[in-house]
Amino acid sequence: MLLTLLCLSLTGAGPADAAGGGKDEERTGKLTVDIGWDASREKVVVRKRCTYTLGIRSEALAQLRMMGVGFCQGYSVKRDGEAAGYDSWDAPAVRVTQESSRSPVRVETNSAVHLSRRSGPQRLDVRVNVASAFKHAPEGLPGVWTVEVRAPRWSFRGIKGPVASQSPGVVTWRVTTASQDAPAMVGTVALERTVETTKPPSSRRQSRAEPVTVFGLAVCGIGVVAACLVVRLAGPAVPRRWATVAMVLTVAACPLAFLGTQGQREIWRYSGPPSDPSGQEWAPGPALGMWLWYVLPVAGWWFSHRLVTRRPPSTRVLVVSGAAPLLVLPLLAAGGTVLTPAGWGRLVGLLLLTLALFLVLHCLAERGTAVRRWAAAGGTFMWIVGLTYGLGGAPIMTDDDSTVTTYEAAAVLVCTWPVAVWLTSLLGPVLGRTPRPAVRAVSCAAFWALVLSPFLVAHMTTPPQAWSDTWDYYKRSFFTGYMGFPLCAVAVCGVVLQLVYLIRRGALGDRGRAAEPVGRVLLVCGVLMALGNPSLRTLSMWGDALAVLCTALGSLWLIPLGSDATAAGFRRVSRKAHARLMGRWVRTQLLWDTRADFQRASRSALVDGDMSAAEFSERWEKLDVPGGRGDPATRLARVKRCALGTSAGTAPRSAGAAGAALALLLALPWAAYKLVTADPVGADAFMPFHLEEVSKALRFAHWALYGFVFGYFYALLRGSTPIAKAAALMAVVLPAEVLAMIPLTVDPQFTRNPSWNDMVVACGGLAGQTFVVCMGLGLVWEWWLARAAALKWSQVRNFRRLSSITVPLGTVLVAAATAFATVVAGAWAQQELQPPPGTPSSSPAAQVQPGQAGR
Numbered sequence: 033m034l035l036t037l038l039c040l041s042l043t044g045a046g047p048a049d050a051a052g053g054g055k056d057e058e059r060t061g062k063l064t065v066d067i068g069w070d071a072s073r074e075k076v077v078v079r080k081r082c083t084y085t086l087g088i089r090s091e092a093l094a095q096l097r098m099m100g101v102g103f104c105q106g107y108s109v110k111r112d113g114e115a116a117g118y119d120s121w122d123a124p125a126v127r128v129t130q131e132s133s134r135s136p137v138r139v140e141t142n143s144a145v146h147l148s149r150r151s152g153p154q155r156l157d158v159r160v161n162v163a164s165a166f167k168h169a170p171e172g173l174p175g176v177w178t179v180e181v182r183a184p185r186w187s188f189r190g191i192k193g194p195v196a197s198q199s200p201g202v203v204t205w206r207v208t209t210a211s212q213d214a215p216a217m218v219g220t221v222a223l224e225r226t227v228e229t230t231k232p233p234s235s236r237r238q239s240r241a242e243p244v245t246v247f248g249l250a251v252c253g254i255g256v257v258a259a260c261l262v263v264r265l266a267g268p269a270v271p272r273r274w275a276t277v278a279m280v281l282t283v284a285a286c287p288l289a290f291l292g293t294q295g296q297r298e299i300w301r302y303s304g305p306p307s308d309p310s311g312q313e314w315a316p317g318p319a320l321g322m323w324l325w326y327v328l329p330v331a332g333w334w335f336s337h338r339l340v341t342r343r344p345p346s347t348r349v350l351v352v353s354g355a356a357p358l359l360v361l362p363l364l365a366a367g368g369t370v371l372t373p374a375g376w377g378r379l380v381g382l383l384l385l386t387l388a389l390f391l392v393l394h395c396l397a398e399r400g401t402a403v404r405r406w407a408a409a410g411g412t413f414m415w416i417v418g419l420t421y422g423l424g425g426a427p428i429m430t431d432d433d434s435t436v437t438t439y440e441a442a443a444v445l446v447c448t449w450p451v452a453v454w455l456t457s458l459l460g461p462v463l464g465r466t467p468r469p470a471v472r473a474v475s476c477a478a479f480w481a482l483v484l485s486p487f488l489v490a491h492m493t494t495p496p497q498a499w500s501d502t503w504d505y506y507k508r509s510f511f512t513g514y515m516g517f518p519l520c521a522v523a524v525c526g527v528v529l530q531l532v533y534l535i536r537r538g539a540l541g542d543r544g545r546a547a548e549p550v551g552r553v554l555l556v557c558g559v560l561m562a563l564g565n566p567s568l569r570t571l572s573m574w575g576d577a578l579a580v581l582c583t584a585l586g587s588l589w590l591i592p593l594g595s596d597a598t599a600a601g602f603r604r605v606s607r608k609a610h611a612r613l614m615g616r617w618v619r620t621q622l623l624w625d626t627r628a629d630f631q632r633a634s635r636s637a638l639v640d641g642d643m644s645a646a647e648f649s650e651r652w653e654k655l656d657v658p659g660g661r662g663d664p665a666t667r668l669a670r671v672k673r674c675a676l677g678t679s680a681g682t683a684p685r686s687a688g689a690a691g692a693a694l695a696l697l698l699a700l701p702w703a704a705y706k707l708v709t710a711d712p713v714g715a716d717a718f719m720p721f722h723l724e725e726v727s728k729a730l731r732f733a734h735w736a737l738y739g740f741v742f743g744y745f746y747a748l749l750r751g752s753t754p755i756a757k758a759a760a761l762m763a764v765v766l767p768a769e770v771l772a773m774i775p776l777t778v779d780p781q782f783t784r785n786p787s788w789n790d791m792v793v794a795c796g797g798l799a800g801q802t803f804v805v806c807m808g809l810g811l812v813w814e815w816w817l818a819r820a821a822a823l824k825w826s827q828v829r830n831f832r833r834l835s836s837i838t839v840p841l842g843t844v845l846v847a848a849a850t851a852f853a854t855v856v857a858g859a860w861a862q863q864e865l866q867p868p869p870g871t872p873s874s875s876p877a878a879q880v881q882p883g884q885a886g887r
């Protein structure tokens with residue numbers, strides 16, 4: 033009987049232990065961390081594998097069945113002292129096996145993380161701390177773990193902790209989870225190796241100073257062409273003073289972009305919830321926003337007033353400009369935001385300082401001087417700068433809260449009206465007459481609505497559920513973030529006003545005072561639109577900023593300063609005069625070629641005695657190039673420039689329109705390919721207000737600006753022939769186009785998959801397209817000049833010469849190469865988009881915000 037009871041007790045203990053899994057300390061789990069390479073051997077891959085057993089009634093098994101994911105934690109990896117960034121990961125694979133319904137469950141979990149691609153010496157710090165992972169782990173997991181780190185061909189350094197075994201490329205710890213706070217249960221190892229990759233890095237840390245510096249370069253480029261335009265519009269009086277003022281106002285955006293308004297937030301008291309602190313990455317702040325949308329437009333409005341009246345801004349204009357920002361105070365107070373006593377003290381101090389500046393300038397300057405005339409404007413401008421900088425610290429200007437009240441939205445409207453007023457004030461100088469008050473009112477309202485349309489529509493409408501996040505982005509503060517649409521609207525309106533002015537002053541023989549610098553501004557605008565919507569985001573990209581700076585400086589070389597005066601005679605040449613000049617050049621070129629042939633043919637005649645020296649000298653003198661100034665080559669070049677450097681009696685506005693149409697025709701194949709295969713910079717899944725369509729249209733239209741500049745300013749461009757002028761245009765445009773494209777293919781800040789191959793293909797195709805457009809313009813212009821003089825193209829270009837054949841043939845070959853490159857790029861893109869079979873992966877990159885460049 034005792035033997036029977038003993039057997040029964042033994043048989044009952046087995047199922048009990050099986051059901052409960054026994055004690056956790058008696059079972060051992062294994063965690064294997066394998067550091068290797070991906071299939072292309074370009075990225076470091078950290079693979080982890082956990083194997084352990086669970087009791088059939090344990091909490092860990094229940095959680096596994098409910099969540100479908102097993103436990104596999106207890107280590108961390110740092111690269112070069114920082115959290116290891118990764119490009120993608122493989123979905124965890126869980127394998128569960130059980131011999132019978134009463135036996136323990138064996139769990140095996142496998143997953144992998146693909147670290148960001150990086151070349152050069154690297155250090156991986158692996159820290160094993162299984163005990164900390166068990167603080168929130170379910171009950172039933174093993175209490176003892178064996179952790180093994182495998183890293184073949186890596187150097188092991190600084191091994192610490194309860195090491196169980198060690199061999200070349202492998203180190204093993206045995207840790208327990210009983211004492212979670214015991215330092216002895218933590219293992220560490222440092223792995224070092226030099227990694228060489230053939231592809232660019234897939235991630236990099238962007239410092240705060242980088243986008244600010246890049247933005248400063250773009251601002252300097254814009255300031256150069258703006259200063260040239262202001263000097264020409266202001267007239268010959270004190271040009272250096274006007275150029276200095278224009279550059280200072282433009283470049284002042286750089287320190288404002290870096291400093292922000294952190295020191296001004298303490299002067300405001302807000303009754304609502306506190307806003308979240310801003311991130312570490314740089315984003316355009318309210319100080320820069322207030323400067324762009326209030327201070328600079330006010331200065332532009334005053335300058336437009338000076339152009340029309342030839343006097344400083346009137347008292348009414350100064351009062352409206354200086355008093356309008358004060359309306360923000362009661363509107364913000366109605367929304368729960370008021371100034372603190374310190375804020376009121378600063379406001380009074382700013383007012384007294386402004387009055388003191390005005391009195392000093394007005395009393396110390398002599399009567400009739402420019403300083404005294406502009407004293408009131410200088411004091412008012414200082415008041416506006418200080419007041420708007422203080423307003424930048426208000427919560428409505430700084431936070432990212434999308435819940436903006438009606439009063440706060442009205443405050444935003446008060447701070448943006450100068451943009452519309454400035455654009456409206458330009459209608460008078462552009463049209464050559466002052467528009468009627470009704471026309472000015474309608475134009476101002478239209479400009480104002482165009483700039484603010486995304487902000488207003490986002491607040492007045494309720495979007496679909498799928499668009500709520502995007503809608504909230506456009507509801508946020510108008511003065512923070514990248515907000516591409518306002519700057520895009522201002523740029524497009526500016527281009528339209530420039531084109532209207534050039535068309536009005538584009539008659540034959542008409543010399544517009546600002547025609548020459550406007551051509552440089554149009555080139556810069558064309559580069560700004562090369563990526564689509566111009567925005568602060570694109571201006572903070574180093575490629576686009578360098579492109580703007582390169583184009584601004586190159587435009588000074590392409591359209592030399594004062595070239596409108598030196599080339600005025602070429603623009604007044606009629607069709608009949610052009611025919612005479614072309615005929616003279618053809619005859620002169622024929623004499624030059626005949627003289628060279630006579631020199632070669634007469635050598636044997638002189639040797640044989642068939643021609644005397646006197647006969648040779650007589651015929652040699654008769655074949656000389658006509659003219660008395662300079663050597664024959666200089667006279668021939670002068671005749672050639674007079675023949676091919678004119679517009680053949682065509683008005684510049686007609687030539688500009690023809691050049692724009694021809695450029696669009698030549699760019700149509702490339703534009704159609706980019707329309708299908710490439711999204712505009714900043715595109716996302718829910719771009720409202722048709723911004724994606726607008727961006728694609730601008731990206732296609734920027735080629736028309738290049739063609740318009742070539743046709744309108746043909747006589748002013750550097751070079752003496754159509755081909756030389758087209759080559760000069762290409763020398764300015766080609767680097768800008770390529771520079772803007774480079775970061776979109778190799779910089780991990782702006783592309784998800786950097787690749788040298790993609791950069792070569794994209795830049796090569798874009799360079800070929802630019803070559804086709806520019807050389808196509810030059811060849812067609814040369815043919816048109818010959819036809820205008822009733823000559824054949826073969827009379828102007830000798831196709832028997834090798835150089836005359838290689839230029840058209842090179843154009844065709846480059847066009848074919850461009851088409852081939854686009855096909856290859858499309859094929860490679862399809863291969864990159866398809867993941868390898870059997871390897872599910874996903875990218876953890878952050879979501880792209882509307883108005884920001886795709887990363």
